Amino acid sequence: MRPRKIIIDTDPGQDDAVAILLALASPELEVMGITAVAGNVPLPLTAKNARIVCELAGRPDIKVFAGCDAPLARKLVTAEHVHGKTGLDGPILPDPRMPLQGAHAVDFLIETLRAEAPGCVTLCPIGPLTNIATAFRRAPDIAQRVQEIVLMGGAYFEVGNITPAAEFNIYVDPEAAEIVFASGAPITVMPLDVTHKALTTRARIDAFRALGTEPGRMVAEWTDFFERFDIAKYGSEGAPLHDSCVIAWLLQPDLFSGRRINVEIETTGTYSTGMTVADWWGVSGRPANALFIGDIDADGFYRLLTERIARL
Ligand code: BDR
Ligand code: CA
Numbered sequence: 127m128r129p130r131k132i133i134i135d136t137d138p139g140q141d142d143a144v145a146i147l148l149a150l151a152s153p154e155l156e157v158m159g160i161t162a163v164a165g166n167v168p169l170p171l172t173a174k175n176a177r178i179v180c181e182l183a184g185r186p187d188i189k190v191f192a193g194c195d196a197p198l199a200r201k202l203v204t205a206e207h208v209h210g211k212t213g214l215d216g217p218i219l220p221d222p223r224m225p226l227q228g229a230h231a232v233d234f235l236i237e238t239l240r241a242e243a244p245g246c247v248t249l250c251p252i253g254p255l256t257n258i259a260t261a262f263r264r265a266p267d268i269a270q271r272v273q274e275i276v277l278m279g280g281a282y283f284e285v286g287n288i289t290p291a292a293e294f295n296i297y298v299d300p301e302a303a304e305i306v307f308a309s310g311a312p313i314t315v316m317p318l319d320v321t322h323k324a325l326t327t328r329a330r331i332d333a334f335r336a337l338g339t340e341p342g343r344m345v346a347e348w349t350d351f352f353e354r355f356d357i358a359k360y361g362s363e364g365a366p367l368h369d370s371c372v373i374a375w376l377l378q379p380d381l382f383s384g385r386r387i388n389v390e391i392e393t394t395g396t397y398s399t400g401m402t403v404a405d406w407w408g409v410s411g412r413p414a415n416a417l418f419i420g421d422i423d424a425d426g427f428y429r430l431l432t433e434r435i436a437r438l
Contacts, residue, residue, distance in 0.1 A: 129156040130273075130376060131246055133235065135193070136369070137165025137253030138175035139209050140216065140348035144431070145252055145369035146176065147341055150183040151434040152377055158238060158247065159189040161231035165253035165298055166205045167213035169195040172253070175214050177222035182341055183438050186224035193231030193257035197299035205294060208355045216351030217344055235261040239268040248376065251277040251306075252369035254295050259302035262309050269309040276376060278369045279303065280389065280402030281318035282418070292400030293318050296391060300400045304391040313416040315389065316371040317402065320382065320419045324371055326353055326364030330428045334435060341438040367431070374427050375419070377434075381426045384419035388412035 132155050136142045149155050160180070162173040173192040180188040196202050209215060227234070235257065239247055249272055251258050262269050279295035280303075281287070288294040296303045307313065326349050335346035353365030375382055388410055392401040404418050 129154055130248060131156045131158050131242065132248045132250050132376065133158050133161060133238065135161045135163060135249060135251040135253060135257050136176060137163050137167070137172045138179060139166040139213055139253070139369070140352040141367045141369045142166070142252050143175065143179045143214060143348060144345055144367050145373050146179045147183055147345065147438060148370050148373045148431060148434050150180070150185050150188070151437045152373070154377055157188055159191060159234055161191045161193050161235060161257050163193045163231070163253045163257045164195045164202050165295065166209045168202065168204065169193070171213050173226055174222060175212070177224050177226065178214065178219050181222050181224060182219070182344060189227050190224070191227045191229055191231035191234045194260055197254060197256050198259060198301045200299065203288070203298050208352070210351065214348065217347040231257050232260045232264065236265040236268055239271045240265070242271070244271040245273045247271070248273045249275045250372050251275065251279070252372055254298035255279070255302040255306045256299045259299070259305035262305055269311045272311040274312045274314060275306065276314045276316070276372045278316045278321065278372050280315055280404070282402060282404035282406055284318040284322050286401070287318060289397070289400065291395065291398040293402065296402055297400030300391050300393045304393055307389055307391055307415055314375060315416050315418045316368070316375065317418065320422050321366040321368035321371050323422050324366050324424050324427050325362055326367065330364070333428070333432045337432070337436050339436070339438065341435055345435055370431060371422065371427070374430055378426070378430055381423045381430070382419050383421045384417050386414040387416065387418050388414055389416045389418060
């Protein structure tokens with residue numbers, strides 16, 4: 127079978143970094159490009175971090191593009207309190223040598239979706255949706271050409287992680303999320319409801335370290351850093367590797383289950399801006415616009431992740 131063509135839109139972030147490694151380690155996927163967006167840290171750092179991760183995977187040939195440096199209509203909110211000053215705090219990593227592409231990420235998204243046959247490119251946004259929404263706004267024809275959008279964002283039963291109501295990626299740019307959820311493109315959502323079931327444990331982190339490779343060691347050290355925040359906040363045993371759920375879905379969808387439902391984005395709430403209003407019980411009468419994932423086989427997910435990182 128031909129590999130599935132994907133574009134990863136990202137704001138690395140340690141869990142973004144693991145997701146990128148998982149994709150680059152998987153022959154079922156062809157990473158056409160990586161588009162960086164402002165989110166966990168400002169754009170210059172996310173564009174740099176994406177290249178650090180490609181080099182760590184031994185893939186300096188991957189095209190990395192810088193995209194939007196601020197949300198559509200708001201001031202950027204970042205998450206250094208979770209990811210550290212660099213976004214990839216934990217291990218010391220060398221500056222990347224591979225170049226950043228000259229084109230803007232939004233132009234790359236538009237040109238690629240127009241150049242490929244309809245239904246052949248899957249978008250994997252794992253940060254705020256600013257790049258994707260800007261591309262859809264500038265080139266409304268491309269939404270129908272997307273095979274699928276598989277995104278990490280939102281929450282329903284688990285509610286918020288950055289405010290009581292909102293998950294970080296959607297909260298940072300709710301206007302962008304609104305455009306994407308109204309685009310008509312097929313959408314699969316990995317909300318906190320599922321990512322909070324994909325927690326690291328000591329044994330799972332040790333398994334990465336025991337691979338004895340540089341990528342294995344980096345994944346262990348990133349998660350060591352990243353989990354201190356979640357352990358303190360939630361009292362959980364470890365941290366969720368949120369963004370890897372997006373890539374794992376493409377590789378092994380039978381690890382997940384969810385419902386096709388209507389999801390709307392709150393953009394004007396007093397306390398609830400950035401909330402994904404997910405009609406899990408089908409009470410609104412509004413048409414379904416997304417597959418909202420609710421459950422994961424966490425052991426299977428970590429088995430897949432460890433087996434793939436071992437290949438790098
Ligand atoms: C999301 O926000 C970021 O901090 C993570 O990388 C993930 O994409 C989780 O809310
Ligand atoms: Ca992210």
